[in-house]
Amino acid sequence: MDQMDMISENDCCGNGCVNCVLNVGFRKTSNDILDGKYNVISDYQKFRLLSKYPHNHMGSDKDNLDCGIGEVLELHFRVSELPINAEDFALLIPPGYHVMMRQQLPTGQVCLRPYSPFWVDSLAMEFKILVNLAPDGPMSRFIKGLQVGDCVEFRGPIGAYEYSSNTKAERNVFVITQGVAIASTIRIVNDILDNEEDFSHVFQVACYKDLDHAFNRNVLRDFNKYWNYTSSIYLAHQRCPDDMCKTAECTGKCTWFLKKLWYKENVHLSRLSESNLSDISKGSIDSSTESVFIIAGSKNFQESVTKLIKKLTLESLKTNIVLL
Template sequence: MPNNEVDETDCCGNGCTNCILDNKPKPSQQELLAGKRNVILNYAKFKMLSNEVHNGDAQLRLMHFVYVATENDENDCILDIPPGYHVMLRAELPGHAVPLLRPYSPYWTDLVAKEFKILVKLLPGGPMSDYLAALEPLQVLNFRGPIGNYVHDSSSPKCIYIIAQGVAIASTLPLVAQVLDNEDDMSCIFHAICAQDLHHVYFRDRILEFSRYWNYRSCIYLAHQLCSCGAANCDELCMHLKKKLRYNETACRLRLDVKQLAVHAAFSKESVSIVIIAGYATFQRVMRDQAISAFNLSDENIYLL
């Protein structure tokens, strides 16, 4: 298949916000500047380096992959997956007439070593989940990408509100890092992290690293956090909850909704100019409508990962 050409069978059929049919793999600005070929523009082989349980939960896996070079590869190739973009995994499984396709968003990428890492939540009984759970190091899988539509412009300072649900926080980490790692980028980020409880807040160490920067703030919204004080109306001021938080962590024992977004808009020193939402499709749709209302934004300023 010619480079960059997309076939209808490349669509996984899961109703992804950034469907490959709408956002086909394309050379990024970084790749164009480097003048090198992006190895993942067509389906390419990647070898698994590790398949580790994350946060003590066997259903959560941190997977590490590296590109398998071919005889035709020279030193003119890189792995370029821009922040916020995803890659498509294509797997041919026994008993399935057609290959299974699933999108995953890397939270870490090495351009030169051509490696990437993903956080995967396995669903019991799911054919792809069962396949991934059984994978051993050195097994080879096929990935293609990058697929997405968000491009950050560092030359124009802005206030970026990022909303992440559950494991989808992984896809937002590179978005934050690209702003904070650029000393010339004056954009400010507010990171709203939505989880069931503190145990289901992932990459807490990374979030705390971000909090050292002047232009980053975050708040963890805990919809079902239980508190040892036993009070029915316990809130984030409770000392029992505070003892579970780490230094510089802020948490609220409630669900993020339009009221909470409106509170942030009222007390924020800067008007939110861009909202990025990562999570399940239903969560994305609900939060998009609420963000448009709370921040008085147009739909074109809302990006769904």
């Protein structure tokens, strides 16, 4: 049976997501076979929480926990109960796709929220997600109370865009993200860079509030070792301690800020502007080169960046704009 036939309005989380499950559906069953394995998450499946800690940009897992951001949690799940003939199953979540978390709250309300795994081990049937806790969100309160060993239901994968490797000609891939939404793009970028036959050049533009909220910053640093990768970080509201810059926001010239930067890290203390995007794309886009713009963030952010692309006439017959 096609998974679209299994979807009802109850599968929608009601948050107005760009890639609503009612519009794009779950990934079709016919594509859910990899090396003879079936997708364990095609229907709601219980996953056990293996670890939970504040996300930090300095490193992963249990390193540098003092740098963690309390309102953003990194959660690691593994399938709880293996199905019969477990060797025939795997966890198949394509890069850029989401999974739907379902939980019945004490009030009886059923909460649904989509999350984008930034790390997946298909054979071990494990994945990791970043969760940005909302102060008064019912699902956020549930997640905050989760303990290692607890089980949560997930289903998926949900999405409309699947990156295909480019082995015939040059291609520009612009990945523009806002805050924690960068998690949905990490695996896409990693797949491109790990494929020696992919001729794509990746331009990553990560927009954050400040360095303390620069999610996956360490991953961007690791990506910078590849010849076909360039990253830029934009900080909209960076402040320095004790007003070292004597201004409302940091100027980027004080000793404190300069010591925070990593080797060859390209950081700008401003919002992403039209001129910034023009400089980033200059010399890369022409009528003969295919370009893909992958935009991840809030609806307002996606709309604003899309307008910039169109205003700069970066859009052409060989341009594809993808909203995650």
